[in-house]
């Protein structure tokens with residue numbers, strides 16, 4: 001049976017953009033500055049450095065995406081340390097670290113994390129009434145998988 005995890009009113013939001021999408025993310029962040037500043041922000045290295053210049057609030061910066069930052073985010077998701085990921089990934093260019101990108105997208109879905117991969121979805125996420133409230137999300141039940149070798 002699925003269990004529940006409470007998201008607090010202050011959400012832990014990861015912001016990530018591939019190089020060709022950084023301008024788009026920065027523009028979106030500038031527009032949504034006030035709302036974003038009321039949450040806890042995390043970002044991959046380069047994205048985070050650019051965000052701090054605009055937001056003037058602390059952003060927890062991980063490694064740069066291709067150097068392990070995407071995997072760090074994946075680990076945070078698996079450990080229940082992230083609520084939302086806004087990932088402006090580039091659909092028109094292969095990345096050197098495509099395997100890491102795929103792993104991040106997969107683990108976000110596996111743990112039922114809120115994930116927006118483009119600006120329209122990010123708009124809907126940020127304007128959701130649930131952003132300001134405590135909200136319980138279900139954690140999928142993987143006990144069948146975990147116990148598969150025990151019988």
Ligand SMILES: O=C(CO)COP(=O)(O)O
Pocket residue numbers: 016017018019043044045046047048063064065066069070101
């Ligand atoms: O490559 C990224 C995500 O896959 C983003 O990394 P940077 O923010 O370090 O550019």
